[in-house]
Amino acid sequence: MKPLSGSNTDQAPADPAATDDMLASQPIGYWAGLVHEAVTRRLRDAMARIDVTQPQYWVLNRVIGGPAAPSREEVIAQLTPLAGGQHEIPRVIDQLLHRGWLSIDAGRKLHLTDAGEAARVRLRGLATEQRAEVHKGISDEEYVAAINVLRTMIANTEENSTS
Helix, strand or coil, rough: CCCCCCCCCCCCCCCCCCCCHHHHHHHHHHHHHHHHHHHHHHHHHHHCCCCHHHHHHHHHHHHHCCCCCHHHHHHHHHHHHHHHCCHHHHHHHHHHHHHHHHHCCCCCEECHHHHHHHHHHHHHHHHHHHHHHHCCCHHHHHHHHHHHHHHHHHHHHHHHHHH
Protein backbone atom coordinates (compact mmCIF):
# COMPACT_ATOMS: atom_id res chain seq x y z
CA MET A 1 0.00 0.00 0.00
CA LYS A 2 1.39 3.39 -1.02
CA PRO A 3 1.61 5.91 1.86
CA LEU A 4 -0.28 9.17 1.58
CA SER A 5 1.65 12.37 1.16
CA GLY A 6 2.78 13.67 4.50
CA SER A 7 1.97 10.43 6.32
CA ASN A 8 4.41 8.73 8.63
CA THR A 9 6.17 5.84 6.98
CA ASP A 10 8.07 3.12 8.80
CA GLN A 11 11.83 3.42 8.48
CA ALA A 12 13.30 0.59 6.41
CA PRO A 13 16.94 -0.44 6.28
CA ALA A 14 19.01 1.31 3.61
CA ASP A 15 18.64 -0.52 0.32
CA PRO A 16 20.52 0.64 -2.78
CA ALA A 17 18.19 -1.53 -4.88
CA ALA A 18 14.96 -0.07 -3.43
CA THR A 19 12.24 0.33 -6.03
CA ASP A 20 10.23 3.54 -6.41
CA ASP A 21 7.40 2.19 -4.28
CA MET A 22 9.90 1.55 -1.44
CA LEU A 23 11.72 4.90 -1.51
CA ALA A 24 9.49 6.69 1.00
CA SER A 25 10.74 4.32 3.70
CA GLN A 26 14.43 4.78 2.88
CA PRO A 27 16.69 6.66 5.35
CA ILE A 28 17.51 10.14 4.03
CA GLY A 29 20.85 10.20 5.84
CA TYR A 30 22.01 7.18 3.85
CA TRP A 31 21.05 8.67 0.49
CA ALA A 32 22.24 12.20 1.32
CA GLY A 33 25.56 10.71 2.45
CA LEU A 34 25.98 8.79 -0.80
CA VAL A 35 25.23 11.90 -2.84
CA HIS A 36 27.66 14.00 -0.80
CA GLU A 37 30.41 11.43 -1.16
CA ALA A 38 29.89 10.90 -4.91
CA VAL A 39 29.64 14.60 -5.82
CA THR A 40 32.57 15.61 -3.61
CA ARG A 41 34.75 12.78 -4.93
CA ARG A 42 33.96 13.67 -8.55
CA LEU A 43 34.77 17.36 -8.07
CA ARG A 44 37.92 16.70 -6.03
CA ASP A 45 39.16 14.15 -8.59
CA ALA A 46 38.65 16.67 -11.41
CA MET A 47 40.46 19.37 -9.43
CA ALA A 48 43.32 17.01 -8.53
CA ARG A 49 43.99 16.50 -12.25
CA ILE A 50 44.93 20.19 -12.41
CA ASP A 51 46.76 20.20 -9.05
CA VAL A 52 44.15 22.10 -7.05
CA THR A 53 42.04 21.13 -4.04
CA GLN A 54 38.45 21.94 -3.25
CA PRO A 55 39.45 23.90 -0.11
CA GLN A 56 41.78 26.01 -2.27
CA TYR A 57 38.80 26.81 -4.49
CA TRP A 58 36.73 27.73 -1.40
CA VAL A 59 39.42 30.17 -0.26
CA LEU A 60 39.76 31.78 -3.70
CA ASN A 61 35.98 32.26 -3.86
CA ARG A 62 35.81 33.64 -0.32
CA VAL A 63 38.60 36.15 -0.87
CA ILE A 64 36.89 37.58 -3.95
CA GLY A 65 33.32 37.03 -2.74
CA GLY A 66 32.73 39.85 -0.29
CA PRO A 67 32.27 43.61 -0.40
CA ALA A 68 35.72 44.12 1.17
CA ALA A 69 38.92 42.12 1.30
CA PRO A 70 38.72 39.65 4.18
CA SER A 71 41.44 39.05 6.74
CA ARG A 72 43.15 35.71 7.06
CA GLU A 73 41.25 35.19 10.33
CA GLU A 74 37.87 35.94 8.72
CA VAL A 75 38.49 33.39 5.94
CA ILE A 76 39.61 30.80 8.48
CA ALA A 77 36.54 31.39 10.67
CA GLN A 78 34.13 31.17 7.75
CA LEU A 79 35.58 28.11 6.04
CA THR A 80 36.83 25.94 8.90
CA PRO A 81 33.37 24.37 9.51
CA LEU A 82 33.50 23.02 5.91
CA ALA A 83 37.05 21.74 6.12
CA GLY A 84 38.67 18.61 7.47
CA GLY A 85 39.77 20.07 10.78
CA GLN A 86 40.87 23.37 12.23
CA HIS A 87 44.27 23.40 10.53
CA GLU A 88 43.16 22.83 6.93
CA ILE A 89 42.17 26.38 5.94
CA PRO A 90 45.28 28.05 7.45
CA ARG A 91 47.39 25.55 5.47
CA VAL A 92 45.44 26.27 2.30
CA ILE A 93 45.94 30.01 2.72
CA ASP A 94 49.67 29.42 3.15
CA GLN A 95 49.72 27.22 0.02
CA LEU A 96 47.95 29.89 -2.01
CA LEU A 97 50.26 32.62 -0.72
CA HIS A 98 53.26 30.44 -1.66
CA ARG A 99 51.77 29.64 -5.07
CA GLY A 100 51.34 33.38 -5.69
CA TRP A 101 47.56 33.18 -6.02
CA LEU A 102 46.99 35.28 -2.89
CA SER A 103 48.73 38.28 -1.42
CA ILE A 104 48.38 39.80 2.02
CA ASP A 105 48.54 43.54 2.62
CA ALA A 106 49.85 45.53 5.59
CA GLY A 107 46.38 45.42 7.18
CA ARG A 108 46.46 41.58 6.99
CA LYS A 109 43.74 41.54 4.31
CA LEU A 110 43.89 38.85 1.65
CA HIS A 111 43.70 39.65 -2.06
CA LEU A 112 43.69 37.55 -5.21
CA THR A 113 46.63 38.12 -7.50
CA ASP A 114 46.12 38.07 -11.26
CA ALA A 115 47.27 34.45 -11.25
CA GLY A 116 44.83 33.70 -8.41
CA GLU A 117 41.93 35.27 -10.30
CA ALA A 118 42.86 33.31 -13.44
CA ALA A 119 42.90 30.11 -11.37
CA ARG A 120 39.56 30.97 -9.75
CA VAL A 121 37.94 31.56 -13.14
CA ARG A 122 39.38 28.30 -14.49
CA LEU A 123 38.13 26.42 -11.40
CA ARG A 124 34.70 28.00 -11.67
CA GLY A 125 34.49 26.69 -15.24
CA LEU A 126 35.54 23.24 -14.05
CA ALA A 127 33.00 23.29 -11.21
CA THR A 128 30.28 24.41 -13.66
CA GLU A 129 31.15 21.52 -16.00
CA GLN A 130 31.04 19.05 -13.12
CA ARG A 131 27.71 20.47 -11.93
CA ALA A 132 26.23 20.03 -15.42
CA GLU A 133 27.28 16.36 -15.43
CA VAL A 134 25.86 15.72 -11.96
CA HIS A 135 22.59 17.50 -12.83
CA LYS A 136 22.13 15.74 -16.17
CA GLY A 137 18.49 14.67 -16.54
CA ILE A 138 17.34 16.80 -13.59
CA SER A 139 15.27 19.89 -14.33
CA ASP A 140 15.77 23.10 -12.38
CA GLU A 141 12.30 22.59 -10.90
CA GLU A 142 13.20 19.09 -9.66
CA TYR A 143 16.48 20.37 -8.23
CA VAL A 144 14.75 23.24 -6.41
CA ALA A 145 12.13 20.83 -5.05
CA ALA A 146 14.86 18.48 -3.77
CA ILE A 147 16.75 21.34 -2.08
CA ASN A 148 13.52 22.61 -0.49
CA VAL A 149 12.79 19.13 0.87
CA LEU A 150 16.30 18.97 2.36
CA ARG A 151 15.90 22.46 3.85
CA THR A 152 12.64 21.40 5.48
CA MET A 153 14.30 18.28 6.90
CA ILE A 154 17.12 20.40 8.31
CA ALA A 155 14.62 22.80 9.88
CA ASN A 156 12.62 19.89 11.31
CA THR A 157 15.77 18.37 12.77
CA GLU A 158 16.94 21.66 14.30
CA GLU A 159 13.46 22.39 15.64
CA ASN A 160 13.19 18.98 17.28
CA SER A 161 16.73 18.97 18.68
CA THR A 162 15.96 21.90 20.97
CA SER A 163 12.98 20.23 22.63
